[in-house]
Amino acid sequence: GAVVSQHPSWVICKSGTSVKIECRSLDFQATTMFWYRQFPKQSLMLMATSNEGSKATYEQGVEKDKFLINHASLTLSTLTVTSAHPEDSSFYICSAIFRGGSFNEQFFGPGTRLTVL
Amino acid sequence: GIQVEQSPPDLILQEGANSTLRCNFSDSVNNLQWFHQNPWGQLINLFYIPSGTKQNGRLSATTVATERYSLLYISSSQTTDSGVYFCAVVGNAGKSTFGDGTTLTVKP
Numbered sequence: 001g002a003v004v005s006q007h008p009s010w011v012i013c014k015s016g017t018s019v020k021i022e023c024r025s026l027d028f029q030a031t032t033m034f035w036y037r038q039f040p041k042q043s044l045m046l047m048a049t050s051n052e053g054s055k056a057t058y059e060q061g062v063e064k065d066k067f068l069i070n071h072a073s074l075t076l077s078t079l080t081v082t083s084a085h086p087e088d089s090s091f092y093i094c095s096a097i098f099r100g101g102s103f104n105e106q107f108f109g110p111g112t113r114l115t116v117l
Numbered sequence: 118g119i120q121v122e123q124s125p126p127d128l129i130l131q132e133g134a135n136s137t138l139r140c141n142f143s144d145s146v147n148n149l150q151w152f153h154q155n156p157w158g159q160l161i162n163l164f165y166i167p168s169g170t171k172q173n174g175r176l177s178a179t180t181v182a183t184e185r186y187s188l189l190y191i192s193s194s195q196t197t198d199s200g201v202y203f204c205a206v207v208g209n210a211g212k213s214t215f216g217d218g219t220t221l222t223v224k225p
Contacts, residue, residue, distance in 0.1 A: 034213050038158070043203065044215045091158055095213070105148060106205070106213065108160040 003027055004096050006109035014117055021079045021112045023094035029074035030096035038091040050077045084116045119144045119208045123216035130194050130223050138189040138219045140204030148207040149180050151189050153200050194223045
């Protein structure tokens, strides 16, 4: 149990296009989903916290107009990178907190590798 | 926000050796987890351990919440244990913070 999926697993796009990444909790309802970004050889940096039915809370330095987060249901959150540029190339990972489970235990998706040409 | 420091940053072991990884955090937390990130980037849950001690096979972890640190023990290390180990905490405000990780290399 407690499986989180992400789609797509990798994507290559041209500069200026928008890319949508989906994060789904497959077998549980998630109260909260987190979005992270990881550059090579670095740690995971929290981008935003997403709660179902409410606006996402963005970390300092993360442009909310560039990284649009929609948490439409208790099992789905989406991250849209708008007008992507090469510096947005990174590994994007989501996690979900199991509603009713261990307090704040995170379950992670497999990540999405974005390359912007 | 909460600061999370992991040590050592890099660790090289011979197969069969034991090791201890440390995670210090700067404030009280609601959650502490240890992860192993595999070469494809997937984060593997090792322990959910906001306090106390847990064991799972050759791995065990201890968190002393009052002193704001956690330890991950790896015994009889194997080459497949190689990779990056992360400690992550969630503070009272619900924000998640990762440490910089420990890169473990186990040589045959």
